[in-house]
Structures are given as structure tokens and as C-alpha cells.
Amino acid sequence: MRIGQLSRSELAGRLARGGLSLATGPVTTRIRTSIPGVAAHLAALYADFPLGEADGIADFSCQLRPPRGVRRYYRPQVLFLADGRSVFKPLAYHQAGPMLEWGMNWCIASQLRDRLIFHAAALERGGRALLLAAPPGSGKSTLCAALACRGWRLLTDEAALVELGAGRVSVAGTARPVSLKNASIEAVQRLAPEAALSAPCRDTLKGTVAHMRPPPESVRRAQEPAAPAWLVFPRFVPGAPTRLTERSRPEAFMGLAANAFNYAALGRRAFHRTADLVERVACYDFRYSRLEEAVQVFDELATRREPSAVPGAGEPGYHGRPHGPGVDGAAAGGAGERAARHPVAPGR
Amino acid sequence: MQERLPEPAARHLWGGYLAAERNAEAVRWELEQLDGGLLGRLSPPVALKGAAYLLAGLPNAAGRVCHDIDLLFPADEVGRAESLLFFEGWQASPHDAHDQRYYRQWMHELPPLVHRRRGATLDLHHNLLPETFAVRVEPRRVLDAAAPLAAPWRLRVPAPEHLALHAAVHLFAETEWQRGLRDLYDIHALVEHFQAARGDRFWEELLDEAEALGVAWLVEPALACGRTLLGTRVPAAAAERLERHGPPRWRRGPMRALFRHGLNTRASRTPRRDALARAALLLRGHWLKMPPTLLARHLLYKAFRAPQGARAGGGETPTHRHG
Structure with missing residues (x-):
């Protein structure tokens, strides 16, 4: 059964009773709330997603509710609770939809440790996956939304999941709505007028935010991972000409590791898996300002037959495991702000 | 066991295991750095809690995540330990005058030290319980009874x-x-x-x-x-x-x-x-x-x-x- 098959009152009823289990590809989230904004958000953006089993296991248990206190009567707010614990400072009540999205992102980034998680958008075409790795504000989500509207299958706009155990490297995602902010909302609307966007939510911490409903085909195939083929570091530079340049593999490795959420927590396993991935892909830097041209560049990339850049790539462990140097405590410090969270640092 | 663990549950347990394994590795590495560094000028400190369980190979160390490292020193050496560790990149986390006083006068440990580059945290104790606690514990008993570890460790465990x-x-x-x-x-x-x-x-x-x-x-x-x-x-x-x-x-x-x-x-x-x-x-x-x-x-x-x-x-x- 899909979210879209529930009537609005059924949806609201399930959410209020704590029975809404939302299956987004490899991750299932149980959501409890009586805030109408959350039900509206789910109805608008998640209609194609299946419901998880009502009494099955959910990876995350979330609740959205106003903080207790008198403030709720004159300036209501919303809290996001994961396993009963509030993880963010409260937001204004009308931002419950974005709060749900950010909360679910937080759950994935901080609670999953059985796979490597990159702060990257991922899309698939012809069985090959494109990874767009970049910090916020690089135009990663905008590019991701544009490609998803032009025939690429959306894997994720936020967190690319890479299995640690399996021999073959594959990228998976939840196919959840793409988060767009400020000028990128209009840019995507111009490029794809048919794209279904949620009503813009104003005055959030990131300015105006809207979410794009993922294409139904992407949602239907959300359980299906894809083999990575391209790793691109995008950067939106106003007025800049569209330029795709090759990036050296060591630099690509460092760039990707710096964009991992749980690199430090997984140690040498993360190092090896990142190396496995980087060896299998063509690596590029990409600068753009015009979305239409950017989409063309990636279409060309997808139709080109990519020569395997490294002989032997495709065999697991090519880079010399298990003799390769392990990542020790000191080396973990070198891997960017996100990855640098030391395993011996105070936890929540 | 006939029934298999459902996959989603098994995945979270496996993830927890991986994180704990990595944490233990990182704690051991930090302890090696501390043990081989300037602390060698003081009497051998006693590792407490998570660090001690790990070094002593106790059964509760497996799967356990420690968020900081705790070391116990004789009261008259703890200040010197802090000064020596400064040269190895350990700095007191910023606290205002009240908090400094709270720790230094009333507590059983100094304000937590944070490693400048790695962000690891280290607590230097001179007792097991605060100086102002309902009962005063004599830390000498713990220090004197502490057991040495196999070489090359200088560190001891309670x-x-x-x-x-x-x-x-x-x-x-x-x-x-x-x-x-x-x-x-x-x-x-x-x-x-x-x-x-x-x-x-x-x-x-x-x-x-x-x-x-x-x-x-x-x-x-x-x-x-x-x-x-x-x-x-x-x-x-x-x-x-x-x-x-x-x-x-x-x-x-x-x-x-x-x-x-x-x-x-x-x-x-x-x-x-x-x-x-x-x-x-x-x-x-x-x-x-x-x-x-x-x-x-x-x-x-x-x-x-x-x-x-x-x-x-x-x-x-x-x-x-x-x-």
C-alpha cells in the first residue's frame, strides 16, 4: 500500500496513533505526529512511497511535536525527536515539513553505521551511478533535481549509502524528495515546469525552502542500488561558463572522504571502501551557472562509453588490501570537518 | 538458534559493532600516545573506566563505546600532568571562571582536556568522587592497589x-x-x-x-x-x-x-x-x-x-x- 492510497484523514490518523511506517528504499522510518503540516507534507511529496509493515521493524522512530511550555499558545514551534530525544533546536511551527526532512537526514547521517554514508547526491542512468559530492551551498541539490527531471533516476539528493560488506561497490539512496532553496526553486521550475514542488516554506534557517516530489519511477525502484561510474564535485559559480575538468584520483579520494558522514567512525573500513569506490569511477570537477547546459554535459557523459581509467579496476581490493596502511587516529583528523569527528569525542 | 535475527535489526547491531571496534582501536591508539609521551616523567597513572576495561581485556569492553579517556593521578601530580600534556596538544576546553573554580576546587577531575588536532577528550582525575561529595573517598587506596599491565605499558589499571x-x-x-x-x-x-x-x-x-x-x-x-x-x-x-x-x-x-x-x-x-x-x-x-x-x-x-x-x-x- 502507498501513502497516496490513504485518505487525508486516514493519513493523519495513522500519524497521530504512531502507526505510520514510511519505507524509503533501504531505510524505514516510523513517524508520529499530530501536526497537520506533516500530514500535508507527506501527502504532497510522498504519495508514491510504500508503507512499511505496521508492526515491522523501523530503522528510526521519530516524533514531531510542539515543545511543552506556554510559548505554544502565542508562538508555536516544532521539535523533532529521534527515539524520544530532541535533536535540534525548535523551528517555527509552519516549518514542520522541512523539520521532518532535516530530521530524517540527521537520522541517516548519525545513526547508520553499517554502511558508509557520503554527503552526496546520487543518480542512475543505464545502470551506472553518478555521485555529486559537495558541501551545502554548492548547487548539488539543484543539479540533482534538474537531472531527475530529465531522465536520470534519483537515488538521493543528500546521503549516498555504500555497503561495506559486499564485494561489488554499489550506491543506494532513499529516493526522498529533493530539497531546493531560494533561487534554485525558480531555476528548477524554469527548467522543468512539470516538476511537482511543495509550497515554498519561507524564513527557515536556509531562507525559502521547497521540496521536489521524486519521479514515481525513482520511488518504485528505490530498493535498487547502482554501480558507481562517475564522481563529480559540482560548484555553482554565478556567471561562470560550464566546465567539466578531470580531477586526479588522490584528490577525488580526499574530496569524497571529506564529504563522508561516518568516515572517522568506521576507520579503516571507510578508507578501503572509499578507495574501492574512487578506483571504479571517472572523477571530475564541475563548475556551472546555467542549469540547461549542465544537464547537457551529463547527458553526454552518460552516452559516452567511459574507458576504464585504471587497469584492474573492477576487481575488489585492487588498491592492495590487506597490506595497505590502516587509518589510525591521527590520519582520521585529516579528513575534513564532517569526517573529522573523532571516535573519542563526547557523544550526545 | 532456530530463528534468525531480522535483517534490519542485524544491520543496526552490526553497525554498532563496527563503531565500537573502531572506537576501541582509537582509544588504544590515544593511550599509546599518552603512555609513550611526556607523562613518562610522572609516576604511572591509572586508567579508569572504559580505558581500563579495554587494557585489562575485560568482557564488558567488547562493544562498549567510550567517549573520553579517564586517567587517575596522585593529587600532587595532576597539575603537572596537565602542564606536560599541553605540549602534546591537549588543551583545557574553554570554561568561564565559575566553571574553572567548580572543577578545580570542588570536583575530582580537572576541566576536560581536548586534543587540539584530533578533538579527542581526556579527563585527568585525582579522585573517584568530588571533593565535596557526601563521603570522602581516599584515592591513595586505589592508586596503591592498582595493578601494572604487561610491558610496554607504563599505565596501570585499578x-x-x-x-x-x-x-x-x-x-x-x-x-x-x-x-x-x-x-x-x-x-x-x-x-x-x-x-x-x-x-x-x-x-x-x-x-x-x-x-x-x-x-x-x-x-x-x-x-x-x-x-x-x-x-x-x-x-x-x-x-x-x-x-x-x-x-x-x-x-x-x-x-x-x-x-x-x-x-x-x-x-x-x-x-x-x-x-x-x-x-x-x-x-x-x-x-x-x-x-x-x-x-x-x-x-x-x-x-x-x-x-x-x-x-x-x-x-x-x-x-x-x-x-
Whole structure:
């Protein structure tokens, strides 16, 4: 059964009773709330997603509710609770939809440790996956939304999941709505007028935010991972000409590791898996300002037959495991702000 | 076992195992750096809690995540240790004058040190319990009884009875019970392990030492909770001896309920009673930690004078990390 098959009152009823289990590809989230904004958000953006089993296991248990206190009567707010614990400072009540999205992102980034998680958008075409790795504000989500509207299958706009155990490297995602902010909302609307966007939510911490409903085909195939083929570091530079340049593999490795959420927590396993991935892909830097041209560049990339850049790539462990140097405590410090969270640092 | 664990559950357990394994590796590495560094100029420090369990190869170390490293020094060396460690990149985390005084004058440890490059945290202790705690514990007993580790370690670990006592005293004098269940499991795993290794003699030493240090009244509820929740086996003779240190009969029921609810996780069926218990345990912890006038002063400062950032605590903004 899909979210879209529930009537609005059924949806609201399930959410209020704590029975809404939302299956987004490899991750299932149980959501409890009586805030109408959350039900509206789910109805608008998640209609194609299946419901998880009502009494099955959910990876995350979330609740959205106003903080207790008198403030709720004159300036209501919303809290996001994961396993009963509030993880963010409260937001204004009308931002419950974005709060749900950010909360679910937080759950994935901080609670999953059985796979490597990159702060990257991922899309698939012809069985090959494109990874767009970049910090916020690089135009990663905008590019991701544009490609998803032009025939690429959306894997994720936020967190690319890479299995640690399996021999073959594959990228998976939840196919959840793409988060767009400020000028990128209009840019995507111009490029794809048919794209279904949620009503813009104003005055959030990131300015105006809207979410794009993922294409139904992407949602239907959300359980299906894809083999990575391209790793691109995008950067939106106003007025800049569209330029795709090759990036050296060591630099690509460092760039990707710096964009991992749980690199430090997984140690040498993360190092090896990142190396496995980087060896299998063509690596590029990409600068753009015009979305239409950017989409063309990636279409060309997808139709080109990519020569395997490294002989032997495709065999697991090519880079010399298990003799390769392990990542020790000191080396973990070198891997960017996100990855640098030391395993011996105070936890929540 | 006939039934297999459902895959999603197995995945989370596997993820927890990976993170714990990496944490242990990182803690061991940090300890090696500390042990081979400038601390060599002082008498060998004693590793406490997680670091000690790991180095002593105790059963509760497997799967356990420690968030900081704890080392115990003689009181007259702890200041020098801090100065020496500064040259290896360990810096005191920023605290205002009140907090500095809070730690240095009243507590059993210095303000936590954070490594400048790696962000690891290190607590330097000169005692197991705050100077202002309801009973004063003599740290010499712990330092003198500590056992050396196999070469090349200079670091030492507490004697078995001190390991178990510290785990019990730490939890049952605590203000924050977030990791209570883990701490209770530490107590359980330690006493069962030492009972298996040393028999009833361990229990005699444990209780002798608990009485000598004046903390048997904290050990009694620890083992009672362990028995109820984890099935900790306490020999009859020891149970009888502990009984004498328990609270009077009329207070026993409410106290047991308080600890039981405090130990519940956030996924419990009694969230309201648990929250009440957590609040009561917070007050109890502070009450035990400080005499009333000092407590009032500290709480008033925290409520009205502390800088905004220090008070708001917890909760990043949603955009802080995620785009």
C-alpha cells in the first residue's frame, strides 16, 4: 500500500496513533505526529512511497511535536525527536515539513553505521551511478533535481549509502524528495515546469525552502542500488561558463572522504571502501551557472562509453588490501570537518 | 538458534559493532600516545573506566563505546600532568571562571582536556568522587592497589574490587542517567567476571573495600538493580552483608522504583514516570555532590549568570550539518 492510497484523514490518523511506517528504499522510518503540516507534507511529496509493515521493524522512530511550555499558545514551534530525544533546536511551527526532512537526514547521517554514508547526491542512468559530492551551498541539490527531471533516476539528493560488506561497490539512496532553496526553486521550475514542488516554506534557517516530489519511477525502484561510474564535485559559480575538468584520483579520494558522514567512525573500513569506490569511477570537477547546459554535459557523459581509467579496476581490493596502511587516529583528523569527528569525542 | 535475527535489526547491531571496534582501536591508539609521551616523567597513572576495561581485556569492553579517556593521578601530580600534556596538544576546553573554580576546587577531575588536532577528550582525575561529595573517598587506596599491565605499558589499571566499585559508585552518584543501562551492564559484567576468576574471595574483598571507602550504601542499590534487570548473581553471604547498608525499609520501595525508571531507555512504555525519575536523579546527584549552600550557589549561577551558550546546551540547528 502507498501513502497516496490513504485518505487525508486516514493519513493523519495513522500519524497521530504512531502507526505510520514510511519505507524509503533501504531505510524505514516510523513517524508520529499530530501536526497537520506533516500530514500535508507527506501527502504532497510522498504519495508514491510504500508503507512499511505496521508492526515491522523501523530503522528510526521519530516524533514531531510542539515543545511543552506556554510559548505554544502565542508562538508555536516544532521539535523533532529521534527515539524520544530532541535533536535540534525548535523551528517555527509552519516549518514542520522541512523539520521532518532535516530530521530524517540527521537520522541517516548519525545513526547508520553499517554502511558508509557520503554527503552526496546520487543518480542512475543505464545502470551506472553518478555521485555529486559537495558541501551545502554548492548547487548539488539543484543539479540533482534538474537531472531527475530529465531522465536520470534519483537515488538521493543528500546521503549516498555504500555497503561495506559486499564485494561489488554499489550506491543506494532513499529516493526522498529533493530539497531546493531560494533561487534554485525558480531555476528548477524554469527548467522543468512539470516538476511537482511543495509550497515554498519561507524564513527557515536556509531562507525559502521547497521540496521536489521524486519521479514515481525513482520511488518504485528505490530498493535498487547502482554501480558507481562517475564522481563529480559540482560548484555553482554565478556567471561562470560550464566546465567539466578531470580531477586526479588522490584528490577525488580526499574530496569524497571529506564529504563522508561516518568516515572517522568506521576507520579503516571507510578508507578501503572509499578507495574501492574512487578506483571504479571517472572523477571530475564541475563548475556551472546555467542549469540547461549542465544537464547537457551529463547527458553526454552518460552516452559516452567511459574507458576504464585504471587497469584492474573492477576487481575488489585492487588498491592492495590487506597490506595497505590502516587509518589510525591521527590520519582520521585529516579528513575534513564532517569526517573529522573523532571516535573519542563526547557523544550526545 | 532456530530463528534468525531480522535483517534490519542485524544491520543496526552490526553497525554498532563496527563503531565500537573502531572506537576501541582509537582509544588504544590515544593511550599509546599518552603512555609513550611526556607523562613518562610522572609516576604511572591509572586508567579508569572504559580505558581500563579495554587494557585489562575485560568482557564488558567488547562493544562498549567510550567517549573520553579517564586517567587517575596522585593529587600532587595532576597539575603537572596537565602542564606536560599541553605540549602534546591537549588543551583545557574553554570554561568561564565559575566553571574553572567548580572543577578545580570542588570536583575530582580537572576541566576536560581536548586534543587540539584530533578533538579527542581526556579527563585527568585525582579522585573517584568530588571533593565535596557526601563521603570522602581516599584515592591513595586505589592508586596503591592498582595493578601494572604487561610491558610496554607504563599505565596501570585499578585492582578488581576498585574497578567494580568505581563502576557502581560512578553510576549511583551520577546526575545524568542517559547511559545508565550501559553502566549497569559494566557493574554486572565486572562482578560476574571476577567472581568466576577469583570466587567468593572477590566478594569479600569488594565489600571490605566498599566499607573501608565508605561507599557500600552506593554498592547496595547497584547490585540490587543488577539483580533485577540483568540477573547479576550475588552470593547469599554478600547479599546479607550488603543488606545492612541498604536504605531503611520504608524508603526501599520508592528508591528502587526511582532507579528502575531512571535506567529505562527513551523507548519505554512509561515516558512520563521515567522523565520524573530522571529529574529526581539529577537533584539527588547534585545533592550528594555538594553541600546545600554550595549547590544553591552553583544552580543559581547556572540559571542566571552562565553565558547563553553554556546554558542552551544540546541541539544543533538543523542546518548546521545538513544541506
